[in-house]
Amino acid sequence: MKDATRQGDRYEPESIERKWQDRWESEGLFHAKTGSAKPKFYPLVEFPYPSGDGLHTGHVRGYTAMDVLARKRRMQGFEVMYPIGWDAFGLPTENYALKTGIHPAVVTKKNTDNFRRQMRSLGFSFDWSREINTTDPEYYRFTQWIFLQLFDKGLAYKTTMDINWCPSCKIGLANEEAQGGVCERCGGVVEKREKEQWMLAITKYADRLDADLDTVDYLEKIKVAQRNWIGRSEGTIVKFEIESQKEQSVPAPEDARKTQKSDALFLDIFTTRVDTIFGARAVVLAPEHPILAVLRNSIRNWEAVKEYCIGVRRKTEEERTDLTKEKTGVRLEGIEAVHPCTKERVPLFVAEYVLAHYGTGAVMSVPAHDERDNAFAKQHGISIRQSIAPFFSDSSGKDAVRSDKPTVRRKTVFVFLKRSNEDRYLCLDWKKFGWHSGIIGGVEEGEDPGEAATREIIEETGYRNPKFVRMIGGEVHTNFFAAHKDVNRYAEGVGMLFELENEEWEKPKEEHSLHHDPIWVHANDMDSFLNLSNFRYLWNILCKKEECFTGDGIVIHSGEFSGLSSEEAREKITAWLQKRGRGEKTVRYKLRDWVFSRQRYWGEPIPLIFCEACRANAKMHDSETPLSHAPGASTTSPVDRPQLEVSKDESRERDWANAGWIPVPEEQLPVTLPNVSSYQPTDTGESPLAEIESWVRVPCPVCGAPARRETDTMPNWAGSSWYFLRYADPKNRECLAGDAALRFWTPVDWYNGGMEHTTLHLLYSRFWHKFLFDIGVVPTSEPYRKRTSHGLILAEGGVKMSKSKGNVVSPDDIVRRFGADTLRVYEMFMGPFERNVAWSTESIAGARRFLEKIWKIARKREERSDEMDMESPKRGGSAMNEEKTNVKDGKENADEQLLPLLHKTIRKVSEDIEAMRFNTAISALMILVNEFERRETVSRNTLEILLRLLSPFAPHIAEELWERLGNPSSIVFSEWPSFDESLLQEERVECAVQVNGKLRARLSIVPGLSEQDAVEKVLEHKDVQKFLSGKERVKTIFVPDRLINFVVRDRDEALSLSRSNEH
RNA sequence: GGGGAUAUGGCGGAAUUGGUAGACGCGCUGGCUUCAGGAGCCAGUUCUCGCAAGAGAGUGAGAGUUCGAGUCUCUCUAUCCCCACCA
Secondary structure, three states: OOHHHOOOOOOOHHHHHHHHHHHHHHOOOOOOOOOOOOOEEOEEEOOOOOOOOOOOHHHHHHHHHHHHHHHHHHHOOOEEOOOOEEOOOOHHHHHHHHHHOOOHHHHHHHHHHHHHHHHHHOOOOOOHHHOEEOOOHHHHHHHHHHHHHHHHOOOEEEEEEEEEEEOOOOEEEOHHHOHHHEOOOOOOEOEEEEEEEEEEOHHHHHHHHHHHHHHOEEOHHHHHHHHHHHOOEEEEEEEEEEEEOOOOOOOOOOOOOOOOOOOOEEEEEEEOOHHHHHHOOEEEEOOOOOHHHHHOOOOOOHHHHHHHHHHHHHOOHHHHOOOOOOOOOEEEEEEEEEOOOOOOEEEEEEOOOOOOOOOOOEEEEOOOOOHHHHHHHHHHOOOOOOOEEOEEEOOOOOOOOOOOOOEEEEEEEEEEEEOOOOOEEEEEEEOOOOEEEOEEEEOOOOOOHHHHHHHHHHHHHOEOOEEEEEEEEEEEEEEEEEOOOOEEEEEEEEEEEEEEOOOOEOOOOHHHHOOEEEEEEEHHHHHHHOOOHHHHHHHHHHHHOOOOOOOOOEEOOOHHHOOOEHHHHHHHHHHHHHHOOOEEEEEEOOOOOEEOOEOOOOOOEOOEEEOHHHHHOHHHHOOOOOOOOOOOOOOOOOOOOOOOOOOHHHHHHHHHHOOOEEEOOHHHOOOOOOOOOOOOOOOOOOOHHHHOHHHHEEEOOOOOOEEEEOOOEOOOOOHHHOHHHHOOOOOOOOOOOOHHHHHHHOOEOEEEEEHHHOOHHHHHHHHHHHHHHHOOOOOOOOOEOEEEEEOOEEOOOOOOOOHHHOOOOOHHHHHHHHOHHHHHHHHHHOOOOOOOEEOOHHHHHHHHHHHHHHHHHHHHHHHOHHHHHHHOOOOOOOHHHHHHOOOOHHHHOOOHHHHHHHHHHHHHHHHHHHOOOHHHHHHHHHHHHHHHHHOOOOOHHHHHHHHHHHOOOOHHHHHHHHHHOOOOOOHHHOOOOOOOHHHOOOOOEEEEEEEOOEEEEEEEEOOOOOHHHHHHHHHOOHHHHHHHOOEEEEEEEEEOOOEEEEEEEEHHHHHHHHHHHHO
16 A cells, blocks of 8 residues: 555556557557458547637547447457548638638648647547548548539529628528527627528428438437428418409419419418318418519508518518517408308408418418417407317226227316305316316207206206306317216317306205215316316316417318318318319428528638630530539449439529539549638628639630639538548548448448537538438438437536636646546546536546546555466466456456456446446446455456456556556457356345335345245344334235335224225 | 426435435545645535434425336426427
8 A cells, every 4th residue: 555655656647648649559559441351330529620729628528438439349349430530611710810811721730730639638549540621622622522413413503592691700691500690600690681692402302301310320309409400391282262352353464373263363371280271260471472462453452561561571580580579460451362161251461470481471370279370360350260179088097988888979068166255166076986177067958058057057066056257268079988877978068167156055966966076176276186188178278368279189160071180180171172173282391401602711612613605505505514424423333312303494493593604624623722812701792712813713614715713612511511421531532432431431330429510510411411322422321320419518607618708628737637537537427428517627536536546456456466476377378368368267366256246337337338328337437446445455357357347438547557467468459348147146135124115124135035035034123023013914015136015004994994894 | 489308415416217315426524644735544424303223304396196206197387408470
């Protein structure tokens, strides 16, 4: 012990860590071999943006986690490629260049050097021979190449559009980057600005991006986020005929949409709830809807409508989406819409709450079943008609509908009876059935619901003078098995509120009060008292005064469709409409096309040239682009790849829009960034590249006429959409990666990154990958087999780390003070991997102490090694052989009592790493180490097992001690320990003893003890006896090796119970 | 408003999926060692009552199911994240 503190024997991470980092690198231990005979494992972390701030603790968390997996897989015999690179294009570097005039490439070099140094100091097992950089022309030539493929297939197109324009960044933003009308980069308010932009048609892939989520292993919440972003919804397009109020129908101008009736004008609306169509009381258009212009002559109040629309368009996005304000709108006078089912005339409105860009920009307004429509209807005097009844049916339990019994339909009233002077309601406690309800009654022949309710109240409860107050919501349906009548009851009910005029009361006849007791329940207790879902629903309506049921239910008041479920009705009504040419099933997505242009310098130039002459001849060469073969395509056969669906109309339209845009010939790629003197964006909003005439002016590759380069560059997302492919073959100059390398390494087996990238980056890279699959460049249709995400590391106190708050923790500092292994262990131990955790420098000490303990245990053993070596029977064998010694042999010299714990630890650590429960894996190692510490000695074999389990987390110290034990080869390729099921069993286990579920004693028993023996043993126990005396044992619950529970009751109680049972 | 989480000691967090709540770590308390210091060693540490043995309470709140609930069901509340008039 004293020796352990001797100079030179102390745990000094600094020197150990540097030693092993150098050795791993000089031996090239982590270089992955393409085509290896071993099974491959490709773990991936998001490559960082090399900012000037250096690596932060969040990077360390993700990189360590995947490093743990990579290292474990190597020990398990996999060929592992754990690559890293730099996503180095981006605004911060450009802004820095703007300020200082230093070329972004120079800044990038400086930053990546720093990042690389930091990563090395943490001992990540990256394959540095595969390092990539998105700003390297040898890399981005292929980014450009992929863009040209997209262009060639009609998936890149230029369009004039309102873009989100950030006046301070002077940059166009994708919708995704301008959420909430605020610039994602600088936080400034985003303006609308018309601009020509390159777009990528990601929406063409929306269906596959959604559907293929079923084929990958992503965390459920990531799938949900992706699905929400894509926003698929199945719905129906319904055609409403527009009619002038005077004439039969509005004569349609030539360009208006037409269907069967050649002279009628139809308006398409989109709905996901066609089952509510009989409740449609109006049709509402977005202010931008093009049909308004068509109808202007028929609209009597056109001036007012026009004014409204202009007013709306002037508003900012924020003002329009402010939910709290009232729902404005204007009625279109002089015209009406014809309900396609009922042929009723319903009013038309224009209102800003209808969004132009979603669905068809027009909706049917169903005030009874949609909250926005409901609010709108109330403000504009639209009537409300219920067409869906909430439906309640028990599917399990004793009230569940029974298919072997007949069903009786009945009109029913559900009544709440309020006391006049008190906030209490009369409820029924149905003793035998366990129901807690209000008053239920059937409506007899010839009765109206009010009469029925009054009669029921008097008969069932005895109160003589109930007074009707109001109805509660609309019709409510309930289906249940009524045991007391032995039939299924289908109740078509209405909710009603009554109040007592006075307390006059007469005892009801026994036949009426037999099944239930009346109770006055206070309003505050109603929620917990009522246990029938239909009454709970009605009570909620009564309290919150909701009028609008937006869920699925049973269709009512809907002609031939009445009685169907919402789901059935959606199908049947759509079919009905379709048959009559008045509607069709359709799928809509929220996802919109990707704005791909940036007016900046520090990005990949878009490799296109605009030729005026060629534009003039556009039709001559629209199908002959210079790209005839795909350099990345090689031998991959295009079998099974879905054809891109670009309709003829669309492609012609797009060709025209793209006319004159000539791709840079492939052999001229990459189009490199020229040197500029100023990185300032131009005032016209064009990229700084536009100022360099010598770069911009080029001859047209097709006709040789003077032409100009595209000066827009690509967004950040471009280079990161395919980088994982490049790792497979990073030096390839012919194509983005060779076919053999891609076939060996892809798809990525496990991709971990931040939650913030689970929508945009993940979606964009899946899109590109699917496209590359379609054109035969990559062998799989999904890039990542598995995706996980880690939580953020917050600053101490749980707030975000930020430079401005001065609470940023630098990994460099921590490594210097505690060592890389300590930082790695701490970050893995600090909390559940997927959750946000607050940093705590104070707590790091625990991780360091843990490693110190291991160090001391190993040093102590080393001092005694002579003795130990004597014990060892085979000294002659080489260390290599000894390393292979399996665990059972270790039993000879290992402390036998340690084996169950040792093997439990092996199992737990192995399983926890796979499930990313790194915190509990480390806790298991701590428990094992604490146990080692308590012992005089630990055998070499046992210690080696610990070191191997530890090595993924703390590779340097594990490697050092491993070497000191005499192992000549690295622990990196030692075998991952396996556990022996038979050794898991402890000699004695503790069994809990409970009396009526309360813990009364703990008993050490032999595992596998029978119930009888256990009970016998327990009954001898004094602590237990005193809780059993004077009681009768009713029941004994026995869970082998875990617990024994005596259920007892007082003798007296038992007596009285048995007496009462006699009656 | 919609979707997704989360809620356990002074703190970070465990809990074999319905079976001994608080593992492991931090912090704290007492002691030891040391010239000294501590990131060393030993012991203790959910709360209340009690000198103690012990007893009672206890996983955001309230109800329920169960022999038994942190875990299952219902109703709330709070916090966080994402989306947001998506028909």
